[in-house]
Amino acid sequence: MEVTPLIDIEIISASNSKINSVDFENLTFGNVFTDHMLICDFKEGSWQKPVIQPYAPFTIDPSAKVFHYGQAIFEGMKAYKDEEDAVWLFRPEENFQRFNKSATRMAMPEVTESIFMGGLKKLLQIDQQWVKKGIGNTLYIRPFMIATGHGVIAAPSQEYRFMIILSPARSYYSGEVKVIVAEHFSRAANGGIGAAKAAGNYSAQFYPTKLANDKGFQQIIWTDDATHTKLEEAGTMNVFFRINDTLYTAPTSERILDGVTRKSVIELAQREQINIEVRPILVEELIAAAKNGSLKEIFGAGTAAVINPIVGFSYQENYFELPQLEHSMAIDIKEKLTNIQHKLAEDTFGWTVKV
Numbered sequence: 001m002e003v004t005p006l007i008d009i010e011i012i013s014a015s016n017s018k019i020n021s022v023d024f025e026n027l028t029f030g031n032v033f034t035d036h037m038l039i040c041d042f043k044e045g046s047w048q049k050p051v052i053q054p055y056a057p058f059t060i061d062p063s064a065k066v067f068h069y070g071q072a073i074f075e076g077m078k079a080y081k082d083e084e085d086a087v088w089l090f091r092p093e094e095n096f097q098r099f100n101k102s103a104t105r106m107a108m109p110e111v112t113e114s115i116f117m118g119g120l121k122k123l124l125q126i127d128q129q130w131v132k133k134g135i136g137n138t139l140y141i142r143p144f145m146i147a148t149g150h151g152v153i154a155a156p157s158q159e160y161r162f163m164i165i166l167s168p169a170r171s172y173y174s175g176e177v178k179v180i181v182a183e184h185f186s187r188a189a190n191g192g193i194g195a196a197k198a199a200g201n202y203s204a205q206f207y208p209t210k211l212a213n214d215k216g217f218q219q220i221i222w223t224d225d226a227t228h229t230k231l232e233e234a235g236t237m238n239v240f241f242r243i244n245d246t247l248y249t250a251p252t253s254e255r256i257l258d259g260v261t262r263k264s265v266i267e268l269a270q271r272e273q274i275n276i277e278v279r280p281i282l283v284e285e286l287i288a289a290a291k292n293g294s295l296k297e298i299f300g301a302g303t304a305a306v307i308n309p310i311v312g313f314s315y316q317e318n319y320f321e322l323p324q325l326e327h328s329m330a331i332d333i334k335e336k337l338t339n340i341q342h343k344l345a346e347d348t349f350g351w352t353v354k355v
């Protein structure tokens with residue numbers, strides 16, 4: 001598959017590249033950005049001509065609705081470089097479609113495929129030397145949209161800015177992850193915006209996550225808001241549980257984000273003939289499995305970390321540690337998935353798209 005080309009775009013090149021000042025071996029996730037960014041404004045009911053220009057701050061009106069009402073959405077995706085120096089994307093169509101679903105939920109205009117995909121392709125071509133070869137290296141892609149229209153009236157903005165910024169990343173290792181199963185706080189509720197990548201979903205998690213951090217836990221396993229009996233997501237990732245040799249993950253819903261990594265793990269597990277069940281998983285099932293020794297693994301799945309193994313969890317002040325396994329499904333699936341992404345294994349699914 002190839003990415004759709006963009007028809008009309010203005011390009012203002014950076015006069016100097018910052019690339020030689022970057023220590024690619026010691027990157028902190030999401031902290032360094034490439035030389036260029038894409039900007040496209042929405043005005044008077046239509047998208048204007050997109051511009052690729054040097055990465056730099058910009059000004060917007062203090063009354064812009066993004067500051068007051070949080071009308072903002074984003075995506076997270078990655079580019080990879082193969083051994084022949086070609087740049088690849090992983091299931092980018094999924095991110096494009098999800099971006100527009102998020103836009104609709106937040107009363108924002110949809111972005112066209114030629115701006116999103118064509119703009120991304122052009123930007124990646126311009127900054128391609130920022131994508132490094134090798135399994136640990138990726139370029140994290142952050143498309144986002146903010147409401148730039150001015151005026152503090154609580155109504156959808158008339159003007160928006162769509163942007164794409166790029167950040168080189170090393171494979172994301174977050175250390176040992178221990179989680180708390182949520183008994184009070186919620187990430188999302190039916191009828192809410194949990195299925196959208198809307199900015200406010202993430203700021204709403206900061207406080208409960210900080211309380212968990214203070215107790216020595218890195219993340220929260222979110223449960224359903226109404227009963228707190230169903231296990232739904234881990235931090236900003238989808239979550240999988242391995243009980244004996246079966247993997248379980250919750251079905252997507254208004255409360256659970258439809259992750260591309262989750263989807264890919266399910267399809268990969270099916271190809272590998274691993275038993276996988278997509279159904280609601282109860283907290284009490286997890287506790288029972290932890291007590292009788294059938295709970296083998298818990299892991300998060302998302303673009304940034306790909307797969308994030310969890311070493312233990314706490315529920316109602318009881319801490320349960322997961323066994324240390326010689327053969328981890330999480331590690332195995334992560335390796336298979338990253339090999340496909342980096343073009344080191346055959347992509348039998350047609351997931352990878354050449355830039």
Ligand SMILES: *Cc1c(COP(=O)(O)O)cnc(C)c1O
Nearest residue numbers: 236237238257259260261302303
């Ligand atoms: C982005 C996100 C995920 C993971 O989605 P991917 O497409 O796999 O990156 C899971 N849960 C939440 C809440 C997210 O925002």
